[in-house]
Amino acid sequence: MMLIDCPFCGPRDENEFHYGGQAGIAYPEAPGELSDAEWAEYVFMRDNPRGWFRERWFHGLGCRTWFTVERHTVTHEIRKAP
């Protein structure tokens, strides 16, 4: 059970949150103009690093805020995203 620091509520148990996957994957400006490959890249492809990873969390059982943190995928250490 990780302890995740919500920017509004402070540290809370992981099970109050939903995982939101890799951060910084913006919805394309004009999806209709993308090739199938470019669209598939947006929809399906995500990084899976060993080490620090920028990812989104949603405090669903608290303040309902989406936020981004950095988590180390080996140690589960969590720090504020720059």
Add this chain to the structure above:
Amino acid sequence: MSRLPSGGLIDRSVTLPFRFDGRQLHGHPGDTLASALLASGVRVAGHSVNLGRPRGIFTAGPEEPNALVRVGADPMLAATTVELHAGLEAWSLRGKGRLDPGAVDDRRHDKGYLHCEVLVVGGGPAGLAAALAAGESGLRVILVDDQPRLGGDLLGSRVLLDGAPALGWVAAAESRLAALPEVRVLTRTTATGFYDHGYVVAVERRPLGERLWHFRAGRVVLATGAHERSLPFPGNDLPGVMLAAAARTYANRYGVRPGARAVVYACADSGYEAARDLAAAGVEIAAVVDPRPEGLSGALAGRVTGTVAGDDGTLAAVLIADRRVEADLLAVAGGWNPAVHLFSQSQGRLWFDETLRAFVPGEPAQAVSPAGACRGLYGTAQAIEDGYRAGAEAHGRVAGLRVPVSDEEALRPPAAYWGELDPDPTAFVDLQRDVTVADVARATGAGMRSVEHVKRFTTASTGADQGKTSGALVVGVLSELLGAAPGQVGVTTFRPPYTPVSFATLAGRDRGPLSDPARTTAMHGAHVARGAVFEDVGQWKRPWYFPLSGETMREAVRRECEAARTAVAAMDASTLGKIDIRGADAGAFLDRIYTNMYSTLAIGACRYGLMCTADGMVFDDGTTTRLGEHHYLMTTTTGNAAAVLDWLEEWHQTEWPSLDVRFTSVTDHWATVAVAGPLAGRVIAAVAPEAVGLAFMRYTDATVLGVPGRVFRISFSGELAYEVNVPWHHGRALWEAVLDLGAVPYGTETMHVLRAEKGFPIVGQDTDGTVTPQDLGMSWIVSGRKPDFVGKRSHTRPDTSRTDRKRLVGLLTEDPSAFVEEGAQLVADGVMLGHVTSSYPSVPLGRAISLALARNVSPGDRLTAISGDTTIPVRVVSPVFYDPDNHRRDGGPTPQNPPPQAIPPSEITPASPQGVVSSEVTPGSSGGVVSSEATPSSPQGAVPSEVTPVSPQGRVSSEVTPVSPQGRVSSEVTPVSPQGVVSSEVTSGSPGGAVSSEVTPTRPEGTVSSGGGGFPVLRMWAESPAAGFKERFAAVGGGRVRVREVPFVPMWEVRGEEPGKGMRLGPEWWLVAGEVEPGPGWVDVSGQRTVIELTGPGALDVLITGCPIDLHPGVFTGHAQTVLGKAPVILQRYGDLYRIFVRSSYANYLGEWLIDALEG
């Protein structure tokens, strides 16, 4: 073996009788079952699992591999960890043991959440020192120890500190800790798991049940000590072979002489300590054997090479090379293994210390400080000094605490020796799993090199003891066999739990009805009273069907379907998710989320919509209504309500934060009754006359039985239908009124049949996350005009635009009496084409109908449906089986003709124009058969001038006495202002919203006239979500805790603009509670939650059993939105008064949870 006349930490003045394997024995307070057995002369404590060899007590702690017993409902406990009590009945384990499902376990296990700055695991010298160093500087400290009393290793030693018995130092430390208000000491508590971010789980053994503690610590000091280990040699498992430190503990702590004549095998210096203390206890020391070249004087240089069993199978003599020494006790000191289990679980690195010949903690991965023997510092004074250091690490200041002087001699390194690599079949490395040196050699002979492989191949270290005494031996033997250093061989992964934890303890109070919250609607009590059979939809309890006495499910559903198709029926639709959406960009936002258009929807109009995920697959569906220019109400499926709200928040917050749109869940605020059937208008005329003329897919605000409500003309059955909404408190009254007016209650099964007849898919049943709107045949709902919506681009991907995708189709069996099971596979020419997703018997069609997802099929195709051993020929038809031209949704007559493309006329049973369909359709009969039993109620007929229940067969209105639960009449409810802290005024100092001291009753006994309909005056009542608990709450409340509901508190949620009062729940989110004038844009959520109040000095003790956040009174001073039990709550504190704002649908769950807590 016998009890010594004096000494030890047992109370000889009290005798505790107990039974072991049926034998009546006795011991004393302070004994474990193991020490009492030894004192009673029991040498054989059990037999090994695989080989059935007799085994004796081997250790004095949780590392015990041999002496496993069954006690009551606990199938397997180590006798060394069972505290003796009068009447204890224990049985040694036979074979693999036995789980007795019939065993009565009346203990009440529970859990608790605590936070601290420093958690100290272990109450020996290092742990006590650490707790002092941290606690005396003011930190919040929790110290846990698995024994009934503090002292750790000192309990079993005769060490002197500053010239006095070491327990004096322990007692002084204990009393200093007791004086610190922020230090909590928990004995009989074993830390079993160390997880991420300082999260440690521990089990506290209490007489009436265990408590599973969840600790969240800023820093963890691991003062877990060390376990002695044995050595492999032939016959090293005989009863009478015992670890040296254990033999010493039995003598010193329990006053037990563990043998009459002993050989001590001193591969480490602890052997000499044992020899000295055993001798002092009157044990004759026949020999001390030390394999090290620098053995102490008096010791016999050499090695133990074997043992000899006596007639009873227990130790009779020890072989030392060619010498035979008679002995009934062989005390083995094979060296020490620091108890690094928790350190390793915390992901800290271990390394092999060649001097200590043991794995010790290296680089920690969390804020962890190993101290004392846990990191190989075995001396008492060293451990205390190290404990001070570790405890001070949490605050960075020097502790300045004095280290006492110990009389111990410095310990020399243990022998560099892992035992004989003897192929003898009785040279064991793992006693519990009966694994020998030869077994390990067999593994390496088969080519295994990894310790993990050897573990799995041999099963060494996989017993209930998890190899606490054997793990290092396996590594040592393996290193000898492979010619590699133990550090290169490495250790197997340490995983939680450190000691076995029962499932009952893990479950705690979350069992039976409390295992998962059951969410209930405002009408739940009425459904129960009416004998509804419920089904679980997510966490909701929904009425599945309403059987009359003697009715089968099929009969009940048929009757309910008939009522909806021919007269009028009503369903509790409150569970549908409802989201209030406001803002200038609400329409634009919905256009991006739904596949169809909402910005152009007329005010007052409803529209059915689909939403897709970015991959183009259907995610949810529902009806969204435009309530105002910038105001919509979205409905979602019951199971997806939370996910859809999260989805909206995600897109708004992370992609389009500039859009002005706000979301508020009002699912629990509104109670919803769906009224369906050709006579639905009559019911509406009585309950909401303003809504009678409402057009299809339109909405109106309306006074519903005297309270402000909302009426939607939405149909999920194809019939004339309305969804009537009133705030939660009036839901049950509305339901009873609708049924009194003649509507037949129907459940989810009937809803499914009716919608399937119309070909309406259910998201999650007829879809599975791989289905697009086009696959459902719903291209009409996918806007071509919008530039984009979530999922749109995916609909033109090559895979989603394939022509051979599975699509939703209807199916009819060739034999009208046949029934295809849901999940059946569809096959043609040996090729699997799809599967059946929905299947029901249909009343109007007089046969079963099915929906399916199948590829490359079109109407008229013949397929085979295969389910198990059954194969049924089926034919593909349109999925719309009934009234394809929607004649009936405005109350029109039943279609005279069947849908031509779907069903050949010869196979359908036309319903009568009067809207009555036989329940007696003979399969295969042609032509309509109208039941002579039915009493047609003519839709064209005049509205009765008085209450004439529009009664299909078996109408129950006269039997149903509307249940009037306690506290239902609002005029009686006058919430008492608790301790003067609550007022209708929000004072600047009060955290969050104040609750009114006065609640205006909501139209008590409001009367309604139906304005021409002629229905009678109806009583209206208001019922709060926890009304049913009033007496029970009062009954369980004692002096320390009182609990009650504060009902009918007006509440609003405010998004965006700071309201200047109330509780702030999120960055732009407030809840205002109490009698205040609402501001513009505030969303009325008075029915969404109720307030349950917990007061008294014991309130906090109840809350920590279910709330994971830090509730320390110095930390939790205002309010927090979190979890209690398994219910989402807002918790608000004033002193020792706690106010729990709980969703109305969770009120039943939380009420039961609180009563369960208070009864314990």
